[in-house]
Amino acid sequence: xxxxxxxxxxxxxxxxxxxxxxxxxxxxxxxxxxxxxxxxxxxxxxxxxxxxxxxxxxxxxxxxxxxxxxxxxxxxxxxxxxxxxxxxxxxxxxxxxxxxxxxxxxxxxxxxxxxxxxxxxxxxxxxxxxxxxxxxxxxxxxxxxxxxxxxxxxxxxxxxxxxxxxxxxxxxxxxxxxxxxxxxxxxxxxxxxxxxxxxxxxxxxxxxxxxxxxxxxxxxxxxxxxxxxxxxxxxxxxxxxxxxxxxxxxxxxxxxxxxxxxxxxxxxxxxxxxxxxxxxxxxxxxxxxxxxxxxxxxxxxxxxxxxxxxxxxxxxxxxxxxxxxxxxxxxxxxxxxxxxxxxxxxxxxxxxxxxxxxxxxxxxxxxxxx
Numbered sequence: 001x002x003x004x005x006x007x008x009x010x011x012x013x014x015x016x017x018x019x020x021x022x023x024x025x026x027x028x029x030x031x032x033x034x035x036x037x038x039x040x041x042x043x044x045x046x047x048x049x050x051x052x053x054x055x056x057x058x059x060x061x062x063x064x065x066x067x068x069x070x071x072x073x074x075x076x077x078x079x080x081x082x083x084x085x086x087x088x089x090x091x092x093x094x095x096x097x098x099x100x101x102x103x104x105x106x107x108x109x110x111x112x113x114x115x116x117x118x119x120x121x122x123x124x125x126x127x128x129x130x131x132x133x134x135x136x137x138x139x140x141x142x143x144x145x146x147x148x149x150x151x152x153x154x155x156x157x158x159x160x161x162x163x164x165x166x167x168x169x170x171x172x173x174x175x176x177x178x179x180x181x182x183x184x185x186x187x188x189x190x191x192x193x194x195x196x197x198x199x200x201x202x203x204x205x206x207x208x209x210x211x212x213x214x215x216x217x218x219x220x221x222x223x224x225x226x227x228x229x230x231x232x233x234x235x236x237x238x239x240x241x242x243x244x245x246x247x248x249x250x251x252x253x254x255x256x257x258x259x260x261x262x263x264x265x266x267x268x269x270x271x272x273x274x275x276x277x278x279x280x281x282x283x284x285x286x287x288x289x290x291x292x293x294x295x296x297x298x299x300x301x302x303x304x305x306x307x308x309x310x311x312x313x314x315x316x317x318x319x320x321x322x323x324x325x326x327x328x329x330x331x332x333x334x335x336x337x338x339x340x341x342x343x344x345x346x347x348x349x350x351x352x353x354x355x356x357x358x359x360x361x362x363x364x365x366x367x368x369x370x
Contacts, residue, residue: 009301009332010360012067016328017055018104018144018190020235020307023330024062025359026050031064032359033083036307036328039336039355041362043083048073054101056121060084063101063108078110080124090124099138102151107167109151111138116153118167128170133157141186141195142167148192150210154183160199162186164210174213178206187231189240196243198228205231205245205255219255219289221245234306234325241309242325242341246302252292252329256343290349292339301332321345326354334360 013026022042024033030046031053049067056062062081066073075097080089092110100111107127108119116130132153141152149168155161160179165172179199186197194216196207202225207217221228227248233240239258246252296302305328312322322344329337336359342350 010334011330011332012049012051013053014303014330014332015054016305016307018057020305020328021058022055023328023336024053024055025330026053026064026067027360028067028069031062032362033062034336034359034362039357039362045086051075052098052101054103056103056105061089061103063103065098065101068097092119092124099135100140102140102142102144104142104144104146104149104167106146107149109140109142109167111135111140111153113138116140116151118151118170130165132163139183139186141188143188143190143192145191148210150188150192150195152186152188152195157182160197162195162197162208164195164213173210176208176213178208178215179204185228185231185245187233187243189233190235191237193238194233194240196231196233196245198231198245200225200227202226202228202247205243205253207243207257217257219243221247221253221289222249229301230303230305232305234309236309240306241311241323242306242343244304244306244327246295246304246329248299250294250296250298250300250302252295252302252304252327252339254290254292254325254327254341254349256288256323256347256349288347290351292351295329295337296331296335297333302329303332304329330359334358 011025016023021036023036028049031050033043035042049069050064051067052065054063060083064079064081068075076094078092078098082089096112102109108121110117118128119126135154139154143150151165151167153163155163155175160183162176162178164174178197181199181201184198184200188195194207195210198205205219209216229246231245234242241258243255306325307328308326310324311320314321325341327339337356338354340352340354
């Protein structure tokens, strides 16, 4: 989840942990960890610039990589850091810069420009090495579930092909030709069932079923090209209800997936309608897409996740009549925003800003008490 950024921004990287209960940012001065629910600053270290800060759920283990502004914080060195003791547990050194790191309770994945290493997270024994195409941005997606743990990597420099690798079983699962242009963003659902992708053109978002490597849904984000900074599925054991993406226009795009399919199948009375889209090419029309404009200044990188999705039932009939999502956004100019998004059974979207604060001015409880 860590997203590296231009040094012109005060935030160099941002990531949520695997259940989105916490998030971390790296800055020129160090790194900070926040509670997603309260916005409380839980931990901070001011020891230099960091471009990767990844958490393992809510444990004390962090994977951190420095920006290279001083020898002790080389971008080629991965430090496994214990926040309880404030010390390094282990360090792994590589020949080239580390571009991304992903973890779950069994695996540690380290992504370099042309290689990806898979480790046993407990012993740090290397399990596999994947040779990849040049991946200069460290683009990847990871599903932390042990039952459906997949890693997605770009498979081509000329088109939008995705390589899907089973991280637990250590084998290539499939390759998906998702777009004509090279990939810019991708995300796996938490259980590894679906993958969403966007190309460098940024006009179409596509969702594929991982098990069958088949396209399930397509959404048109817009007519004009835009850089997609992030994609995120809502939490779900089946088809996620909502997918969100952020773009260089400063907008947040929301796409209604499972909730819209449920509403459509209820109207048609068809069981198959609930699991098979009406059209394989463009399953959901523009009515299933909504845009929150000016969430961030145009051109400023942003990162959004769907932390929670609730279904709202009619009290008299018990039928699901609305879907409500909690969407958290980190903008790299230093802000945290949280929105509530409601979608009713007429497919009408409603956004409300619940809270917003500056990430770099929050003071930890320890600092206040001292």
